[in-house]
Amino acid sequence: MLTNQRHIDQMGNLISIPNEPLRIVSIVPSQTELLYDLGLQDEVLGQTLFCIHPKEMHSLKPRIGGTKKLDIQKIRALKPNLIIGNKEENSQDQIEILMQEFPVWMSDIQNLDQALEMIVKLGHVVNKTEKAQEITAQLQSDFNGLVRTETPKKCLYLIWRKPWMAAGDNTFINDLLQRMGLQNAATGFSGRYPTISMEEIKRAEPDCIFLSSEPYPFKEKHIQELSEICPHAQIELVDGELFSWYGSRLLHSVKYLKTLQKRIF
DSSP: OOOOEEEEOTTSOEEEEOSSOOOEEEOOHHHHHHHHHTTOTTTEEEEOTTOOSSHHHHHHSOBOBOSSSBOHHHHHHHOOSEEEEETTTSOHHHHHHHHTTSOEEEEOOSSHHHHHHHHHHHHHHTTOHHHHHHHHHHHHHHHHTOOOOSSOEEEEEEEETTTTEEOOTTSHHHHHHHHHTEEETTTTSSSSSOBOOHHHHHHHOOSEEEEESSSSOOOHHHHHHHHTTOTTSEEEEEOTHHHHOOSGGGGGHHHHHHHHHHHHO
C-alpha cells in the first residue's frame, strides 16, 4: 500500500499529498506560470482570474475567482489533491477553509533567496525537481550579473493611487530595488506597503519614482501629476510583473532591470 508524500511548505506546515496523479489548483499568478514552465500543463486544473501567463492557458483553464476572493465552491468541484497558495497574496480565512478539506502548500516570499527556495521546494512537491533546479541555476546566474552601483539613488516605488501606496521594507520589490543599487525611499514608513501623502512624497525627495503597472495601472498622466511635486525626480512607468512575480517570470527580470539601471544612473 502506497503512503502519501509528506512535505513542509515555506510557512512550516506539514502537508500530505496522495500518491496519485496530481490535480492542482493554483491561486497565485506567479506560481501558476511557474507550474506551467515546470511542465504541468495537464495537472493544473484551475487558476485565478489574474493567472494570465501563459496566455493560452489563461483561456483554457477554469478560473476560480480572484486571489483574495476565491470561489470555494468552484475549487471543491475540481476536486484538487494539491492547492498552491501564498501568505501575502491569499486571504488567511479562505486558506484556513481550504486547509480543512485539501492539501494546501503555502509560500512566504520577501526576497530573491526565498523565491529560489520556493521554486526548488515546489519542484520537489510536484515531481519536477530537475527542471526546478535548472530554472534556479539560471536565475542565480542572471542575478549574479546584476551589478549594484556604488552610489545608490533614492527610489520610491508606488503601487497604488488614492491613496498613494508604496512598496516598503520586507517586500520582494524592495529586495530587487536594492539589488539594482537603489535605496528605497519608503523604508522609513510604517508597514510593508505604507500609505503616503503627497506632502510625504515631496519631503522624501526621491531621485526617481517608479510607477508600477500593477496592481494599479499607472499611466503617463500620473507622471505629470507627480512631477509637479517632485520636479527633480526621474519618473518611470515600470513593469510590475518583472518586479513582483517571484516565479519563472524572473527569467525575464534581470535584462529589464539592467535597462532601467542605464536610464536611472
